[in-house]
Amino acid sequence: PKSRDILRAAFGDAPAELAYYRFMEYDWNGVPLIISRTGWSSELGYEIFLRDGSKGDALWEHLMAVGGPMGLHPGHTSSIRRIEAAMLSYHADMTLENNPFELGMDRLVDLDMAADFVSKAALKRIKAAGVSQYQVGITIDGPPITGSNDENWPVLSNDTIVGKITSAVHSPRLGKNIALALVAADHAATGTMVSIDMAGDLRQAEIVPKPFFDPKKTLAAKG
CATH class of the missing domain: 3.30.1360.120 (Probable tRNA modification gtpase trme; domain 1)
Structure with missing residues (x-):
């Protein structure tokens, strides 16, 4: 601040x-x-x-x-603030295997522009076919998560794996556990209830809108 x-x-x-x-x-x-x-x-x-x-x-x-x-002190980048803002981390939340449509970044892709660009043809095919998964926000029930996840926790629906948690943390500001996940398209709608297998600790969870905090970026934009 x-x-x-x-x-x-x-x-x-x-x-x-x-x-x-x-x-x-x-x-x-x-x-x-x-x-x-x-x-x-x-x-x-x-x-x-x-x-x-x-x-x-x-x-x-x-x-x-x-x-x-x-009050300035050295420190690491804050995973809590990043996840609250739903900022994706390369290798954690996305890789070269992902595309902008499943990551919610299609607003940055202009497939109608006259100029060609890398992957334009492939992205046209992907958009026409539709994607099989989406990057979503999730809130996880139960006591605060200690630290961040070191592995991708499975997201389940009726004991069937339908996705994976890519980043998770407890947000003291929001008073809840929040996470980013890649989830099958037919389970990605806001309000969908799922379960998270946190290394044997099964928690109930809900698909929610993202970002989790300040969606209009008032703090970052206006200061």
């Missing part, structure tokens, strides 16, 4: 006032940076790309010096 204040203290007003999904080149005392208002969460955030690797230590120390008084 203090990312804008920290960025302003580190680099001034211009980077801090970047619009959502915009970036700029920035000269920090002769060190070339690219600063973008993007991130791997549903929060207001920024990413800093260093174009001179030899200055990495200096950049780190500068950020920690200005951010420390505001």
Whole structure:
């Protein structure tokens, strides 16, 4: 929540006032940076790309010096925030075997454009035939999940496997267990009840809309 204040203290007003999904080149005392208002969460955030690797230590120390008084600490990317925002992680939630139609990204594909592009013909065939599975959001009953899933938990309907959990976590903000899953198309409708086999711990679950939090991206877009 203090990312804008920290960025302003580190680099001034211009980077801090970047619009959502915009970036700029920035000269920090002769060190070339690219600063973008993007991130791997549903929060207001920024990413800093260093174009001179030899200055990495200096950049780190500068950020920690200005951010420390505001509570900045080193840390890992937050899986909780990512899953709340339904941001897909490559290799976890999707691979090269998946296509944009089953991942809910068909809005990014223009099959009617005149120009050709890689996989255009294949995507036309897939769209015409329809997909067999969809990436969905799921809430899981029971006590809080401890940590994240290290394997793909089976999604079941009447003891039949109909999909797999790709990412799961407990969200303290929402007070529930949330997950992303690939589920058979005929079981992917919102409100569908399923079961999750969490390494022998069978839990009831429900297909729900995603993202789980701030669907209009108010925090990320407006700050």
